[in-house]
Amino acid sequence: MSDENLAERIGGLVAMSSGDGRLDTLMRLTCGRALSLPPLPMEVDLIDGGAEHEPLVCTFTEQFATDVSGIGDNQRKLLAQALGDNVFRTVVMMFVADLVPRVWAGFEALGLRRHGNGGDIAWDHDSDPTDALLNGFLPAVARLRGLDPVTTEVVRLRGAAQHNCRLCKSRRETNALDAGGSEDLYGEIERYETSEKLTDAHKAALQYVDAMIWTPSQISPELATGVRKHFSEDQAFELTLDIMRNAANKIMVSLGVDAPLVTDGTELFSVDEDGQTVSASK
Template identity: 55%
Template sequence: MDAPYELLTRLTALSPHGLGEVNALVRATCAASTGLTPLAAEGAAADDPAVRDFAEQFATDVASVSAAQREAFLASAGKDAFAITVLTFVADFVPRVQAGLDVLGLPPIPDADGWDHDTDPIDLVLNQFAPTVGAMRALDPVTTEVVRLRGAVQHDCRLCRSLREGTALDAGGTESMYDDIERYETSTQLDDGHRAALRYVDALIWTPADIDASLAAGLRSHFTEPEAFELTLDVMRNAANKIAVSLGADAPRVTEGTERYLLGVDGQPVYG
């Protein structure tokens, strides 16, 4: 688990040149929106109502980011819009992961030694963190896919909803099982482990400051420590879809039906 923890620490240390005040703003805003402890920030927060409004909606319910909110954010952020959106994702989801680790009794994210002014947040999140988590294999592929699809619906990511991971399909995942994710408490196709995982997913997404101890105990009764850690990071990796959803860039690659892909051994998706 050393590499994922190291990457989480590096995410907390991000404070890119020229974006320190905006980074402080989104860190404070996202935490206030979720009731969690904000990530530390370098310097005072910027006074930018458009960025604040965008970050608040991003954290609260990204699927409801309006066209007006998006346009105002893009106008204010300018050429840094993508980087600021990624920083917003970090501000939003790293505290959720820490809350999950806390309630599961797993080691906390280590503190950073100092501020990182030089690393590109886009590269760190999308090209390093996401594939590192994608390459983890403690969880079985069907549970991994069930968790991914729950996040896809909760964040209303059109691309994610259109995808089906091939290893999970080969391991017994079916469309009827996946349809049952929306009614998992009464499903006859999803087992008790799936239900425990999905309750945890929902808690991380909607009530991260109030994850019930019995819910966490239920998860730990079905999953080992490495599995529970991977599941927690899977929720964050999947939630990177919030970046595309918030910017209106989540269109599916197919016009109808679903598209099969494979999650490679390097954690990168392989299409076609």
């Protein structure tokens, strides 16, 4: 386990803002309703005087939470027109509103005690959530090394397929390949329940990934028992945060900027000691 307090980092993301308190509240309420989970805490109550583009943002948020691959070009165009230069920051906070309730639900289901979802919130209007997420939280998660590289990659590829991230699906992590990963093995992910090549631990992890993505309010005791059977508490904590880290591809997919960097075959990459993604030659 890294000595970085990742639960506190999650709390820090929750305290940040898109710059529009009403939109933050609407996005959090929309995600909570879409996921059948308690929404994140909200600083601003909704009162009369909403902006004309708020229904558009709510519709975009709901699609982001339920199935990001269903967002169309017209939705992207309208969102960009409505929000202008603040569109990316808003989608980052949309991601926080969507993913943090899932993480807390996963922690609860697995009996972990690192929720980070209690107590008063010191609202942060000064920090940049884009920097905090992309340059702070996500690399910190990537620096965790409790899971073996193949499990980490199998989990990543399942999330890539479920969110239909073209870039993520086109990439292969070299440490996982060196540890025994292969296209034959990865080809089994789509039908992992009946696979004879994936281990029982892989299958338990993939069941958890699917639940976190599609039914986070319904993580069954049986599923949680399977995860705890194959993974230590620290590994289960890392697995949960890996699902969130991988799901950052939803930001790219929602904005239509997830095109692969290769036109044929796969792009090789590695995650360095700093948690940064480093491209490698094919």
